[in-house]
Every structure is written in C-alpha cells, then in structure tokens.
Amino acid sequence: MDTTVDLDTTVGLRERKKAATRQALHEAALGLAIEHGLERLTVEAIADAASVSRRTFSNYFANKEEAIFHGHRARLRAIVDLLRAQPEDVPVRNALFEAARAFSAELDGLDPALVAQRRLVRGHPSLVVHQVAAHSAVERELADELASRMPADDPEAALRARVLSAAFLTTLRAATQHWIENPDRPLSDVLLSALRHVAG
Structure with a gap:
C-alpha cells in the first residue's frame, strides 16, 4: 500500500x-x-x-473586516500566481501584461461579489484601511516576484520592482472601478488600455 x-x-x-x-x-x-x-x-x-x-x-x-476582504486578497494573490506561471525568459513588463490579460479574462462578466464589495467600501470609508492593507500585503509579494525576474547585478532592481508593483495594482484598482461603472467592454480591454497609459 x-x-x-x-x-x-x-x-x-x-x-x-x-x-x-x-x-x-x-x-x-x-x-x-x-x-x-x-x-x-x-x-x-x-x-x-x-x-x-x-x-x-x-x-x-x-x-x-478581514473576512470581508478575503475574496479581494485572493483575487490579488491570483495575479502573483499568474505572474509566476510566465516563462522566466519573458521580459518583466511583458510577463506582467500577460498575467494581467489572464487575470482579467477570468473576471470578464460582472462578479456580483466584486461589485458588492466595491459598493460596501464606498458606503463605509472606514473599510478603506483594510482594503489598503490587503493591497499592501500582495504588493510586497508581487514586488518580490518582479525583482526575481530582474538582472541580479541591477542595483535598482528592488526599487524598480516596488514601483512597478505599486503602479500595477493601482492601475488594476482604477481600471476595475471604471469597468464596474462602465461595463460596455470586456475588463481585459479596459485593464490593458489602462496599463498602456501608465507605460506611456
């Protein structure tokens, strides 16, 4: 046996x-x-x-509050997992774009729980602190994964990874909110358009 x-x-x-x-x-x-x-x-x-x-x-x-934001934290952690799944030889920004594309494809179609949570936060500003805490925890994980994909001899790798992680999650939050308020096209289109604006 x-x-x-x-x-x-x-x-x-x-x-x-x-x-x-x-x-x-x-x-x-x-x-x-x-x-x-x-x-x-x-x-x-x-x-x-x-x-x-x-x-x-x-x-x-x-x-x-932690129970309320469990789904939010889980969704954000899914992005880190999707980034880890990208081939190591893919450039950092490309890997992040592909992770974002895969993530948003899974969310296309309004998720009632996501919409409910956003409305709850708008109605109770005190919950913003807990939302930020959820973002901060995942932001560190995402930054660590991004840094591991950057050249080991790059003295700015840790800083670049942190900035890129923070910018990405902020863009994701803004794009998702825009999509909830204007669900006239797929979230993947909105998110990728938003990322292109940030990338310049």
Whole structure:
C-alpha cells in the first residue's frame, strides 16, 4: 500500500475543507454586511451564517473586516500566481501584461461579489484601511516576484520592482472601478488600455 498517496490525499482534502470554510465565512460576512449594514455585523452572526463556531472563525480571520476582504486578497494573490506561471525568459513588463490579460479574462462578466464589495467600501470609508492593507500585503509579494525576474547585478532592481508593483495594482484598482461603472467592454480591454497609459 502506498502510504504517500494516502497522505497526499488526506492533506489535499483537509486543505480543500479549509478553503471551503474560509470562503463560506467570507461570503457570509460580505452578504450580512450588505444586508444588515457593517455596524450591525458581528463575528457571531458571521459564524452562525457559515454554520461554524466563533472559535472556528478566529482560526481563519482576526476580525469581520478581514473576512470581508478575503475574496479581494485572493483575487490579488491570483495575479502573483499568474505572474509566476510566465516563462522566466519573458521580459518583466511583458510577463506582467500577460498575467494581467489572464487575470482579467477570468473576471470578464460582472462578479456580483466584486461589485458588492466595491459598493460596501464606498458606503463605509472606514473599510478603506483594510482594503489598503490587503493591497499592501500582495504588493510586497508581487514586488518580490518582479525583482526575481530582474538582472541580479541591477542595483535598482528592488526599487524598480516596488514601483512597478505599486503602479500595477493601482492601475488594476482604477481600471476595475471604471469597468464596474462602465461595463460596455470586456475588463481585459479596459485593464490593458489602462496599463498602456501608465507605460506611456
């Protein structure tokens, strides 16, 4: 009997269950915040809606705001994964454009959760802090990946990677917001047009 296969299966199942619980908590938090208002939203209500305990909630999220922004952070992290999937010999900017193209293609068609989250943030300015925190965490990951693709002897690599990462995520946010407000063409077209404006 191959115990390695059994262990891999068990670990894989456990991770899928964790991901499902995390997603259920996120959806409950976002849905309840929209339905009842952020001020009335409690961790207990989120846990009840997701059919888990208060303790289980704490194993996944530090607070209700973190639960609300889980989907946002996951979407941003997907960009880093898409960039990592690009061949190493592709120039940095080209790799970033291709990652953006793949990312936006997956989002084409208005995602109700994305729209709901944007409206929630507009209605509750206090959530901007948590949105920025989500961006900052992913910005560092993206910068690290970009820096790893730059020449090792480039003394400005770390700085260039940080600036490029910040500019890219800011452009993504602005393009996505524009697309939500003007969904007359695919997000991929809007995002790539916005990136070309930044690239000059």
